[in-house]
Amino acid sequence: MPAKRLPEFVDTGLITPARMRVVDANAIALGVTEFQLMESAGRGLAEQVLTFGPTRVLILCGKGNNGGDGMVAARHLRRHAETEVCYLEAGSRSSACEHQLRALKHAHVGMHPFASRDDLEALRPLFEKAEVIVDALLGTGVSGSLKEPLKTCVALANASPAKIVAADIPTSGMRADRICAFHRPKVEGSTVIDIGIPVEAECFTGPGDLTLIPPRIRKAHKGHSGTVLIVGGGPYQGAPWLAGLGALRAGADIVRIASPVFEPVPDLIYERLEGKAIGAEHTERLIALAEKADVVVCGNGLGMESHKVVTAIAPHCRKAVFDADALRLPLPVAAGETIYTPHAGEFARITDKSLPEDTRGRARALRSSGLPGTVILKGHIDIISDGNQVRFNRTGDPAMTVGGTGDVLAGIAGALLCRLPAFDAACIAAYVSGKAGEAVVAERGGGILPSDLVDKIPSILFRKGA
Numbered sequence: 001m002p003a004k005r006l007p008e009f010v011d012t013g014l015i016t017p018a019r020m021r022v023v024d025a026n027a028i029a030l031g032v033t034e035f036q037l038m039e040s041a042g043r044g045l046a047e048q049v050l051t052f053g054p055t056r057v058l059i060l061c062g063k064g065n066n067g068g069d070g071m072v073a074a075r076h077l078r079r080h081a082e083t084e085v086c087y088l089e090a091g092s093r094s095s096a097c098e099h100q101l102r103a104l105k106h107a108h109v110g111m112h113p114f115a116s117r118d119d120l121e122a123l124r125p126l127f128e129k130a131e132v133i134v135d136a137l138l139g140t141g142v143s144g145s146l147k148e149p150l151k152t153c154v155a156l157a158n159a160s161p162a163k164i165v166a167a168d169i170p171t172s173g174m175r176a177d178r179i180c181a182f183h184r185p186k187v188e189g190s191t192v193i194d195i196g197i198p199v200e201a202e203c204f205t206g207p208g209d210l211t212l213i214p215p216r217i218r219k220a221h222k223g224h225s226g227t228v229l230i231v232g233g234g235p236y237q238g239a240p241w242l243a244g245l246g247a248l249r250a251g252a253d254i255v256r257i258a259s260p261v262f263e264p265v266p267d268l269i270y271e272r273l274e275g276k277a278i279g280a281e282h283t284e285r286l287i288a289l290a291e292k293a294d295v296v297v298c299g300n301g302l303g304m305e306s307h308k309v310v311t312a313i314a315p316h317c318r319k320a321v322f323d324a325d326a327l328r329l330p331l332p333v334a335a336g337e338t339i340y341t342p343h344a345g346e347f348a349r350i351t352d353k354s355l356p357e358d359t360r361g362r363a364r365a366l367r368s369s370g371l372p373g374t375v376i377l378k379g380h381i382d383i384i385s386d387g388n389q390v391r392f393n394r395t396g397d398p399a400m401t402v403g404g405t406g407d408v409l410a411g412i413a414g415a416l417l418c419r420l421p422a423f424d425a426a427c428i429a430a431y432v433s434g435k436a437g438e439a440v441v442a443e444r445g446g447g448i449l450p451s452d453l454v455d456k457i458p459s460i461l462f463r464k465g466a
Contacts, residue, residue, distance in 0.1 A: 005360050006203045009390040015184040017140035018212060023183065025208030026201040034096050037195050038065060041182045042072020042100075044193035045167055048180045049073065049132050052163050054081050058130035060153060061087040061097075062137040068097035069167050069182070070136025071104045078109045084126050086153070088137070089113035117152045127156040135174050136167040140186055146172055205384075205393040205431035210461065212424050213251075213416070226418025228252045229293035230411070231286060231313070232300035232324075233259030234277035239301025239324070239407045242450050244268045246411025247297065249457035250432070252418060255411075258282075258289055261301075278306040287316045295319045296334070297414035299326025300407045319417050323410040331372070337422035338373030339413050341406065347377055359383070363390050374422040376413070378406065382430040386423045393427070395434025397441045404450030409433040412457065428461075435460045 015023070028034055049057060059074050061067035067087065077083045085104065093101065105111060114120050127133070135157065137150060146154060154174050157164060166176040169186045181190035183197050201208070216225065228247045232240035241263045244255045248267055258271040260278060271289060273282045286309065290296050296317040298310055302325035314320065314332035321339045322332050327346040332338075344355050344362075351369050355362050359381050366377050366385045377383040382393035412433055416425035436456035440448045 006199045008360075009363060009392075010199060010202045011184075011389060013185070014188070015186060017186065020140060020183070020186070021211050022206075022208040023197060023201050025211055026204070026206035027197045027208075029207050030198050030201055032196060032198065032201075034065075035099070037182075037197070038068050038096055038100065039072055040195035041069045041167070041193065042074075043076050044182070044195065045069060045073040045134065045136075045165070045180050046076035048178060048191060048193070049077060049134060049165050050080055052132050052165075054131040054163075056130050057081045057083045057132045057134065058126050058162070059083065059085045059134040060137050060157065061085060062139070062150075063088050063091055063093040063097060064139060065094050065096050066136050066139025066167055068094065068100040069139075070134055071097070071100035073134060073136070073167075074104055074109050075107045078107055081132075082110075084110035084112060084130070086112045086114055086120075086123055086126065088115070088150070089119075090115040090149075114149055114153070117149050120149055120152045120156060124156060127160045127162070130160060130162040133157050133160060133162045133164045134167060135164055135171050135176065137171040137174075139168050144172070203390070203392055205391055205395070205427045209424070209428050209431055212420060212428065213461070214419055223253050225251050225253045226294045226415060227254040227292065228256070228411075228414045228418065229271075229289050229296045230255065230257045230259070230300065230414075231278070231290075231296060231298040231310075232302045233257070233261035234301060234306065235303035236301030237261040238263070238404065241265055241268065242404050242407040242454070243297050243300045243323075243411035243414070245451070245454045246408035246457065247415040248411075249454050250412040250415035250429075250461060252295075252415035256289065256293070258286055259301075277303055278309055280309060283309050283312050286313045290316045291318075293318070294418045295321065295414045297321045297323065297410050298332070299324040300410060302326060304328065319422070321410050321414045321417060323406060333372050337417065339376065339417060339422050339426050340371060340373055341376045341378065341410050341413065343378045343406070347375075359392070363392070366390070374426045376409070376426050376430050378409075382434070384423070384426045384430060389423055391423075391427050393430040393434060395431050395438060397434075397437045399441050399446045399448050400434070400437040400453075402448060402450060405433070405437065405453060408436075408450055408453050412461075432457060432461050 061070040163177040170176040179190040256269040317334040319336045320334035323341045374386040413429035436453040439456045440452040
């Protein structure tokens, strides 16, 4: 879909630090380098400073990319005002900040490293004489109370008669006469500076979305990353097992398969259901199993005759992913967050509305559908929406039309839903499933098996730079 058609699906308003990291990383993956973003931010920051008409500017720089933004601003300001830079010397800097510091040392600005409160006290005259102070100390990546020497740095700035311009977001405790937000505001009342992030970085899933996945902690125990129950099987015997393996490879600790079909897969826990299909006689047991799971993935290979059981167990699911034969009316809804994974035909079945052919029209229809959860509308471009937010996913390959790839997707979504909000889990699941398919096709060509995707999941999901 052309970029000019995307703006109506771009989020507006305040952006969280976590979401901003996603957008930054997606922009870099699209070819906009970190240095280009920093140069645009620093230049825009300098332009805002100059609107105050200062003759003396003091720029306070930390060790991260926010400090790098301030250093870029100093290079642009030096021709218009007497510019001094106080930069934190203690500790390691981000690579981009280190790069800007090396460049700044040749830019004929005053350079003043500080590592202690005493260092800053010696620099007090710079604070007192400055007409504008730029706060580029911490940015969005740091929270909590300040420690020395930053605490003293903020106190000196606040006591100065200078106007204070904050880069992206004010440092904790720092007053700000103007907040210059890069790309989108992080706090109310900000002046937004366009730094050249493509609209696709906001609207399409990308490797930046993977930064939302919480890291495993050293003290984690079995089950800490989630217990998933797969309910399915009967008419289509392999589907629940594909979903289960997808969930395991996507990081779930424990995956149980409640099915009348047994497959000898030692990695999965089999909860045998008597008979050839799931029926009313299994309801009580399935409810008990669902109540013990963090997420239930339901519908894979189930058959339409079992839908009454699905609607009976749904309210007992903390969270759920409903796929395939579970996508029927009345639509099942979990007690907590719910993800639905229909293709166009299944979407029409649960909404009684046919989708238009164009992607923008489909996105509008999905967002306004009123479905009670997050939806991954599968297609050559997947569309993900919770009725408010909309994202697009263009990973994947035509070879993935083989039956069973949707079961793997449902399993991935179930595992991620254990640890993430539904919308984030759905976006990442669509992205990872498509990338896994691309990896298999690149390696083997066409004629792929849905099970081929499973072993590709961890390298995409958990390795940086996927």
